[in-house]
Amino acid sequence: MIKSLVTGGAGFIGCHVVNHLIKMGHEVVVLDDLSGGSKNNINSQAIFINGSVEDEELVKDIFNTHKFTYVYHLAAYAAEGLSHYVRMHNYRSNLMGSASLINESINHDVKCFVFTSSIAVYGTNTLPMTESAVPQPGDPYGISKYAIELDLKAAYEMFGLNYVIFRPHNVYGEFQNIGDRYRNVIGIFMNQILNDRPLTIFGDGKQSRAFSYIDDVAPHIANAVNVPEAQNQIFNIGSDKVISINALAEIVIEVMGAESSIEYLEARNEVVHAYSDHTKLKHVFQIKDESEASLRKGLDRMAVWVKEQGAKETKIYTDLEISKKISSHWMRH
Template identity: 55%
Template sequence: MHKTLVTGGAGFIGSHVARQLWAMKHHVVILDDLSGGLLENIPTGVDFVKGSILDHQLLAELFEKYQFDYVYHLAAYAAEGLSHFIKRFNYQNNLTGSVNLLNECIKHEVKCFVFVSSIAVYGSQQTPMTEDMIPQPEDPYGIAKYAFEMELKASKEMFGQDYIIFRPHNVYGENQNLNDPYRNVLGIFMNQILNGEPLTIYGDGSQTRAFSYIDEVAPVIARSVENPSAYGEIFNIGSDHTCSVRDLAQMIQVAFDSQATIHFLDERKEVHHAFCAHDKLKAYFAPVSSVSLQEGIVRMAGWAKKAERKASYKFDEIEIYKNLPSNWKLD
C-alpha cells in the first residue's frame, strides 16, 4: 500500500484529491492547519494531522514516521487579488512552506511530488494559455507559485526529485469555502445569495474565465503518479469552456431561483481574460467525464443550500492598505 501525504487535505481541492487517493487504496495522511479547511471535509478512513507546512520540525517527524511514497501539495492561501496586500503572509505560506515540504521529500527520497500550482503564473498573455508559454505572473500569489515551480525543476536536476505540476483554474464544487470573500467567485456569489446580500462584481463583469467543476480535476491529479511519463511535466487542467463573470452571476441566480440584485464595484487590478488549452493533459491522461457549467452550478448549489451557513469573514493580517478595495477593509 502506498503511503501518501496530502497537504491542505481539509480544503476544497485537497479533500477531493484525498478521497480519490483513499479509493485508490493509498494510505492517506492529511496535513492541514484548518485555517481555510474544515474537519467535515476530511474523508473517512484517512489519518489527519493538524499542523502547518511552516512547522519544519513537524514535517520532519511526519516523514520519519510514515516514509511517504508520494506527496500531493495543495496547502496554499490562494487569493490572487488579496496577495498584493499580504505579501509576507503570501510568500511564507505559498513559497517558504512549500520549500520546507520539498526538503523532506528530497531527504526521504519520495517517488513523486505532485504540486498544484495555478493559472496565475501566466499573468496576462494571449489566450488560450499553453504550457510552453514563459510565465509572467502579475500578482504575488502567481509569483510564489512560479518560483516554486522553478525550485522543483532545480531540485530534479540537482537531486533527481521527480515531480508533476498541475495548473488548475477557477475550480468550483462541493466542499468549497463559502465564507471566504476574497477568492472563489462561485462560492462568494452563493454565500451572498444565502445571506440575502447583493452579488458583487468588480468592474462590468466582462472578465472571462473557464470555470472548472471539481470532478473534472481531482481524479486526474490523484491518478497522475501512476503515469511515469508525466513525471517532470507541467499540465494545465480544467474546463475548455469560458464564461463571463456577469453571465456566471445570472446562472447562479437561476440555480437558486433568486432575485438578488447585482452590485457593480470599482474595477480592480486583475487579469481580464484567463483560460487555458488542455491538449497536453489529454495526450497524457485518460479523460474524465465533462460536466457543463450549468450542471456543475446545480450540483454545487444543492450542496450549498444544505451546508452550514456562515457570514463572510475579514482577513485580519492585512499588511498594506494602500489601494485595498473598499469592501475588503476591516470594519
C-alpha cells in the first residue's frame, strides 16, 4: 500500500490533492492545524491529524507511526502581502516547519517529497517568468518558499531525497476560503458581493495576473510521483491566460449575477505584472493546451459553490509584528 502524508490537506489546494491521491489508491494521512482550512474539506477516507508542521515532536511521532512512501507539503502561512508584517510567524510556519518535514523524510527514506512553492519566488523577474530565471523574491513569503526550494536541492544532493517542486499562482475554485481578507482576490470579490459590499481593488486595477482553476493544478501535483522525468525538477503550474484585475472584477460580477460597484484603494507594495511560462510542465507532464478550463467556465463553477456556501465573516489578523505602512483597509471592521 502506498501511504502519503499531505500537510495542509484541509486547505484549498491540499484537499483537492488528497481527493486525487485517494482516487489513485493512496492511503492518505492529513496533517493540518485548521488555521486556514476546514475539517469539512477533508476526504472521509483520509486519516486526519490536527496539528502543525511547526510541532517538531508531533512530526517525528507521525513519521514513526506511519511508513510514508511520499510526502506532499502544502501547509503554509500563505498571505503573501501580509508576510511583511509577520516575519517571525511567516518563517516559523513556512521555513522551520518545512525543515522538520525534510529531516524526517530523509530519516525515514521517503521516496519523493512534493512541495508547493509559489510564483512569489520570482519577484519582479522578466515576463513571462521561466524556471531558468534566478529568483528574486520581494517579500518574506517568497523568500521562505525559495529557501525551502534550495534546502530540498541540498537534501537531494547530500542524502538522495528526491523532490518535485511546483510554483503555482493565483489558484481558485471550489473549497477556497473566501473569508480570508488577505489573500485570493477572486474569493475576496465573491464574498464582498455576497455581503453587498463594493469590490475593493488596490491601486488602479491595471495589475495583471493569470488565474488558475484548481482542476488544472491539483491533479498534476498528485500525479507528480508517477512522472520519472519530473523528479528533482521545478515546474511553473497554472494558467497562461493573462488578465487585469479590473477585467477580472467585471467577470466576477457577471458570474455572480450582481450589480456591484468597485472601490479603489491606495496601491500597496506588490509586483504589478506576474505570470509564468508553462512550457516545461506541458512537455514533461504531456499536457495539452486545450485541457485547461477557461477562466469564465472555472469562475462559473466556483460561483455556484460559493452561493451554496453563503457569505463568510472575515477576521482581522491581530498578531502583527509590524504595523507601519499597513493598509488601513486590512484593519477595517
